Amino acid sequence: MSQTITCPSGLSGRIRGMKVREERILADRKLARSGGQVDKLLAACWEETLDPGPYDFGEQEIDWGKVLQGDRFYALLQVRALTYGPEYFFSVGCQNDACRARIEWELDLGDLPVRPLSDESRAAFLDGNRFETTLPEAGKKVWFSLATGELERRLPRVRKSAGDRVLSAMLALRIQEIEGVEPRDRRRFIEDLSLADADFLMDELDRVDCGVETAIEIECPECFSIQEVELPFEQTFFMPGRGRTARRRDLSSSSLP
Ligand SMILES: [Zn+2]
Numbered sequence: 001m002s003q004t005i006t007c008p009s010g011l012s013g014r015i016r017g018m019k020v021r022e023e024r025i026l027a028d029r030k031l032a033r034s035g036g037q038v039d040k041l042l043a044a045c046w047e048e049t050l051d052p053g054p055y056d057f058g059e060q061e062i063d064w065g066k067v068l069q070g071d072r073f074y075a076l077l078q079v080r081a082l083t084y085g086p087e088y089f090f091s092v093g094c095q096n097d098a099c100r101a102r103i104e105w106e107l108d109l110g111d112l113p114v115r116p117l118s119d120e121s122r123a124a125f126l127d128g129n130r131f132e133t134t135l136p137e138a139g140k141k142v143w144f145s146l147a148t149g150e151l152e153r154r155l156p157r158v159r160k161s162a163g164d165r166v167l168s169a170m171l172a173l174r175i176q177e178i179e180g181v182e183p184r185d186r187r188r189f190i191e192d193l194s195l196a197d198a199d200f201l202m203d204e205l206d207r208v209d210c211g212v213e214t215a216i217e218i219e220c221p222e223c224f225s226i227q228e229v230e231l232p233f234e235q236t237f238f239m240p241g242r243g244r245t246a247r248r249r250d251l252s253s254s255s256l257p
Contacts, residue, residue, distance in 0.1 A: 001016065001017050001082065002014050002015060002016040002017075002047055002082075003015055003016075003078070003082055004050065005074075005075065005078045006051075007053065007070075007071035007074045007075055008068075008070045008071055008074055008114055008115060008116045008117055008210035008211055008212075009053045009054050009055075009068055009070070009071050009116075009117040009122070009125075009210055010051065010053035010054065010116075010117065010122075011049075011051065011052060011053035011054070011055060011067065011071050012049075012050045012051040012053065013046055013047070013048055013049045013050050013051075013062070014046075014047045014048045014050065015045050015046055015047060015075065015078055015079055015082060016045050016047055016079075016082070017045070017079065017082040017083035018041070018044075018045060018079060018080075018083040018238075021044075022041060022044055022045070023239070025037060025040045025041055025044065026041075026238050026239065032156075033156060034153065034156070035152060035153040035154065035155055035156045035157075036153060038064075038072060038076060038149070038152070039064045039065065039149060039153070041076065041079065042064050042072060042075055042076065042079070043062075043064060045079045046062060046075065049061075049062050053071075054117070054122050054125055054126055055067065064149045065148065065149040065150040065153070066148055066149065066150070067148060067149050068117070068125070068146055068147070068148055068209075068210065068211075069146070069147040069148065069149070069151070069152050069209075069211065070115075070117070070146075070209055070210040070211025070212070071210070071211070072149055072152065073211055073212055074114060074211060074212050077109050077112070077212060080109065080237060080238060081109050081110065084240050086108045086109045086110045087106060087107070087108060087109075088106070088107050088108075088109050088236075088237065088240075089104070089105070089106050089107075089236060089240070090104075090105055090107075090231075090232050090234050090236065090237075091103060091104045091105065092105070092218070092229055092232060094220040094222065094223060094225065094227070095225070095227045095229075096220065096223050096225045096227075098223070099220060099222055099223040099225070101220055101221070101222035101223065103218060103220050103221065105218050107216065107231070112212050112213055112214065112216070112231075113212070113213040114211070114212050114213070115209075115210050115211060115212075115213065116210055117210035118208070118210075120208070121146070121208045121209070121210065124208070125146060129145040129146055129148070130143050130144075130145060130176060131143065131144050131145065131146070131204075131208050133200075133201070133204045135193070135197045135200065135201065136196070136197065136200055137194045137196055137197045138193065138194070138197055140178055140179040140180060140181070141178075141179040142175060142177070142178050142179070142201065143175070143176045143177040143178075144174045144175050144176055144201075144204075144205065145174060145176055146208065146209055147173075147174065147209075151173055151174075154173065155173075158170070158173060165191070167198060168187070168190045168191050168193075171190050171193075171198065171201060171202075172186065172187055172190055174205055175190065214230055214231040215228055215229070215230055215231075216228070216229060216231055217229075
């Protein structure tokens, strides 16, 4: 079973669903730690490039390290939907402290809004993946890049070593240059940013990016409070069968005398 998809940047190709052999990729802990799982999965399930969009792979096969995170995630969602169907079940705790119920939610992955790469962003991406903005409080220009697969692969290590400085570590990954700041002083400059400037920068990173919106609204069935959650990626995302097994096990153990 295969299907033609067009990613948010215009990259288009034919994908197939996952096969049994891909379970090995998902179960490989070393690969998960290195952040290479997504690359392996995409490489396995991407059968053919029909339109390279803003990328130049020459005569080579698609290099997922060069592909924007928004495209990668979109392609991954499509592979998942093609393999197991678009329905995704997950559960989160209610954010209302007085309630704290477990909310079981079902979602059609095809309903998540997708933001295409704008013409302005496409031009900046083609021009060396370099985007410019000005920090409102510090009054300095900042140049940053959109996240690609290469950057995504570095995330698990960066998160681990950043400790409680995740925000500045994430910003440092995306910032290429700060007006009047030497590269060696960049990290300190970021640590010293006001939260208003940091917020502004995060919004800018989002604004020019493309991809699938994963902030969704859900309603608690117990207290009816509406809450926004970031779509969680549980193990059932790529292995819904395991969730099925767990449910069956729960059922059989709860029916024990
Ligand atoms: Zn609730």
